[in-house]
Amino acid sequence: MRLERGTFGGRFAMVMAMAGSAVGLGNIWRFPYMVGENGGAAFILVYVVCCLLVSLPIFFCEAIIGKSQRANTCYLSIVSSFIILSFYSVVGGWSVDYLLRSLSGGFQGQSMEQAREMFAGISASMVENISCMLVFLGLTALIVVAGVEKGIGLFSKVSIPVLFIMMLLLAFNSSSLEGAKKGIEYLIKPDFSSLSGKAVAAALGQSFFSLSLGVGSILTYASYMKEEESVTFAGGWTVFFDTVFAIVSGFAIMPAVFAAGIEPGAGPSLVFETLPVIFSGMGWIVPIVFFLVILIAALSSSISLLEVVVSFLVDEKHLSRGRAVMDVFLLAAILGGACAVFPRLFGICDFVTSNVLMMLGALAFCLAVGWKMPREEVLSYIRSPFLYKIIRYAIPVMIIIIALIPFFDC
Numbered sequence: 001m002r003l004e005r006g007t008f009g010g011r012f013a014m015v016m017a018m019a020g021s022a023v024g025l026g027n028i029w030r031f032p033y034m035v036g037e038n039g040g041a042a043f044i045l046v047y048v049v050c051c052l053l054v055s056l057p058i059f060f061c062e063a064i065i066g067k068s069q070r071a072n073t074c075y076l077s078i079v080s081s082f083i084i085l086s087f088y089s090v091v092g093g094w095s096v097d098y099l100l101r102s103l104s105g106g107f108q109g110q111s112m113e114q115a116r117e118m119f120a121g122i123s124a125s126m127v128e129n130i131s132c133m134l135v136f137l138g139l140t141a142l143i144v145v146a147g148v149e150k151g152i153g154l155f156s157k158v159s160i161p162v163l164f165i166m167m168l169l170l171a172f173n174s175s176s177l178e179g180a181k182k183g184i185e186y187l188i189k190p191d192f193s194s195l196s197g198k199a200v201a202a203a204l205g206q207s208f209f210s211l212s213l214g215v216g217s218i219l220t221y222a223s224y225m226k227e228e229e230s231v232t233f234a235g236g237w238t239v240f241f242d243t244v245f246a247i248v249s250g251f252a253i254m255p256a257v258f259a260a261g262i263e264p265g266a267g268p269s270l271v272f273e274t275l276p277v278i279f280s281g282m283g284w285i286v287p288i289v290f291f292l293v294i295l296i297a298a299l300s301s302s303i304s305l306l307e308v309v310v311s312f313l314v315d316e317k318h319l320s321r322g323r324a325v326m327d328v329f330l331l332a333a334i335l336g337g338a339c340a341v342f343p344r345l346f347g348i349c350d351f352v353t354s355n356v357l358m359m360l361g362a363l364a365f366c367l368a369v370g371w372k373m374p375r376e377e378v379l380s381y382i383r384s385p386f387l388y389k390i391i392r393y394a395i396p397v398m399i400i401i402i403a404l405i406p407f408f409d410c
């Protein structure tokens with residue numbers, strides 16, 4: 001059934017909303033430390049190939065389903081996007097916290113040791129952690145409640161270009177530091193000897209997460225596309241923006257890390273422990289811009305996660321938009337609160353969604369397009385019989401292989 005649905009209010013807003021969903025903590029927080037842990041430029045190269053060969057066709061599948069049905073997604077996606085929204089809000093909350101701290105000059109003159117202690121203190125403080133998470137979730141709810149065009153579309157078309165400009169400025173700033181050359185080399189000189197099977201799987205998993213695949217965000221957004229807007233256009237630009245943004249964040253972060261003489265493989269703590277100290281050494285404005293970038297990037301993704309569940313409740317349970325947003329806000333606050341207090345639960349939610357639910361979702365979307373939808377209909381969207389074959393045969397097999405790799409040691 002093709003329902004009457006809202007739209008983003010224009011092609012630019014539509015592409016910015018999709019790019020906004022894709023560009024997020026995955027690019028700024030996860031990508032640089034994965035590059036650091038998996039050997040620099042070689043990993044980036046594999047990552048780009050994964051995006052183009054595997055993730056882009058999956059993107060097309062999700063978008064084709066959304067656009068053709070003009071409807072919300074399946075139950076599996078509702079569960080995965082709800083779980084991601086909850087633990088994502090904890091990290092979003094840290095970005096609110098760090099933005100406020102940088103506005104009051106909180107990192108000025110801090111040593112690495114003090115920064116580490118500060119982050120440990122924040123993660124251990126229930127009140128601070130939960131209240132910042134609630135602020136983040138509240139901001140997400142405010143944008144979504146304003147609607148697809150006046151909330152999500154407007155927010156995306158204004159904030160995503162600003163986000164790109166701010167990240168570019170940070171990258172120029174870092175690359176011009178003394179001692180930055182080693183960091184730049186690290187990002188452009190591939191070292192294939194450090195590439196393991198696990199690194200390839202990590203690159204693929206990261207490209208899924210980064211492009212928001214398998215949880216219905218792209219499907220739901222595509223259901224708001226206008227008839228004349230093209231799925232391949234949206235997919236191509238989203239992959240382009242997301243990849244460029246991830247690489248630019250690498251250039252904002254790695255040269256600064258090397259210039260400060262720090263190990264690039266610092267892991268997830270890089271953004272919240274190492275960088276505040278490095279950036280605050282460059283003047284008060286740099287950390288403010290950096291945490292503002294993280295906050296906007298995180299918000300543009302979390303709204304796409306909330307929208308998945310809200311759109312389902314509005315269509316299927318006939319709730320008003322306001323009521324649906326309120327209900328999901330409360331439920332996500334509970335699970336997010338639990339994730340903020342129990343780091344193990346946070347880890348489990350992250351692992352189960354990225355390694356299991358997203359893969360299952362992506363597989364389901366591919367099989368639906370490759371095997372359930374009439375061939376002619378699919379071709380009317382992608383116009384390439386070769387790509388159709390890839391979607392039908394190669395991608396499902398690849399998803400299964402990728403999904404199994406983390407469970408074996410290779």
Ligand code: PHE
Binds near residue numbers: 022212215304
């Ligand atoms: N793509 C987002 C990021 O890179 C995360 C996300 C995953 C958002 C799934 C929506 C759906 O941070």
